[in-house]
Amino acid sequence: MNSQSFIEQTLTEAGITVNGENPFDIQINDNRFYKRVLKDGSLGLGESYMEGWWDCRALDDFLYRIIQFGGEKKVKTNINSICLVLAAKLFNRQSLKRATKVARKHYNLGNNLFEHILDKYMMYSCAYWNKASDLDQAQENKLDLICRKLKLSPGHKVLDIGCGWGGFAQFAAQNYGVQVTGVTISSNQAELASKRCANLPVEIKLKDYRDIAEKFDRIVSIGMFEHVGTKNYPVFMDVVHRNLKNDGIFLLHSIGGNENRITTDPWIDRYIFPNSVIPSPSQVSAAFEKQFTLQDWHNFGHYYDDTLMEWLRKFKIAWPAIKNQYDDQFYRMWEYYLNICAASFRSGKNHLWQIVLTKQCYNINYQSVR
Template structure:
């Protein structure tokens, strides 16, 4: 992991708000974090105004001042592990954060026209960039690490687990909602002899995916999920539901229901949170995943009511910590290739994104769930699969 430069002397508190400095120091102390401390998870001030901006804007202020180079930390993942275990977000309440959550509560931020924003801002960032960070199949979702020696094996473990949970058989037609660069579809077509159709809102993903899957019975469509109507033997969705938004959960599940064959299975793989809320973290919303929203188990369960039977629910969110730390290391190793193009502020932004998320999964503040769903009345007993055979 890249080490941050700690050779700078901590910036003194000059004419700024000393009360804000003292208040932030007190809050951080409750998470065993020190301002200008020397431990790997302590926050080192390098410029003025950080306490004021953090107290005024919460994590948006914390993330933006980090991007601005006003503070640093040797291990951001350890910092966020401690902040989230101490429930720091509930202690720092700001008007900007409240406004962000009110907008998410009252407005549908994931309408069909708005759905394309995350594709343009995040997924169209550049195929070469993602290829450098991800595994050889370009799988941008949580890996399954048990028995794996490296990221490539851990991602194939996950893909094989999905195939087994779905009971794939040669000749089946599988829909992948939010197919990315086609890592699952390519794997399933090659290893299990199925035909796949994928939809994505990223032009970059679709273009590269078609190249990677050339010669296989795999089709990519650049479209929103709401336009789907064809029937499929199986449906899979890996890491896309986080972009749906709770105002659209019923619509999403209705689309999946009409597209799933009567005896089919639907596997939904999604990050989720422990308690209800509206919208995602304000910093994540502004800089990483616009309009995102993490569901709860209750929200997904409610959307399944009268539509699906829940055959299985599996949580392996702790594996996302290692996945993100591995992506971070690969990102740092590859950074010299992208530094001139993307700039140092992006470097700090992306580091903050990967390591703050790793800390969140380590603290078990967020989870990773795989749901297996079926139509009511489907014949037979679903046999649970917990690891690739």
């Protein structure tokens, strides 16, 4: 069976017709697509889309069907995946020296891009759509939910690990009267976060989490743990434990996956989040169980599908205003990125967890919040 026949058969089994009439059917523009995907797997699928070798009217639905069917497992493991796994085993890909790569590759793309596609607080993580009709309200719901889970009170000193553009720090300081220290490794984020939080009891530091040495009443990390890496999970928890007061509360907001992995998808690693990896439940619990007591584990990953599709909608609307800063391949890259991430949550492959932890040395009567 040649490459075209194999790929077409695999797609047919997933309910997709090559050059078919359904919105989720793939339209092939270049027949080199078949050998590319067979050779490079998910990396080849994403790259060939970026290069215009294929199109699809309902890209999110197409990718959802591929993931739901397990299409990526039908194509043999390629050299790119093997190299990623070997590198993850042999090296610490999220060491202090390597950690800033994701900031240079993604978070420093330009604040203007993110200002156009995100909400008013510029939260680049899953929103909480319960009783929300728009992105701004859904993200504000998420921020308030986090504050209530942390049991914030006026005067609390709060550490935000991976503070992004300062959205949580701004919201918590304004609405709960707390002092916030935010740390990020992205210079673009730190600059804008400092401006957004001016005149508030907020300090933004351009610093790696491993360099923090200060006691806090509460610690939160929103959408940053995915960049920590499996080799550093225990180190991350050590840092939180060392800097959290004995009666403190820590909330971890992170994407999670069903399987133990030490690498991410090769296309995501190369083009979006280098050196990232999505943790499994056992990997997270193994990292915290010796030092922390689990108080709450809340999964609302289904809301990430809604969040990503809203980012995609806003990205498409904003493109005419920002396209002079990028190129057409960047547009297709971001379109593919947002769609495949939405598909991964829609399929139940990925989840969104909010995990609340307290120190084992302190007995706290914690009441869960929804």
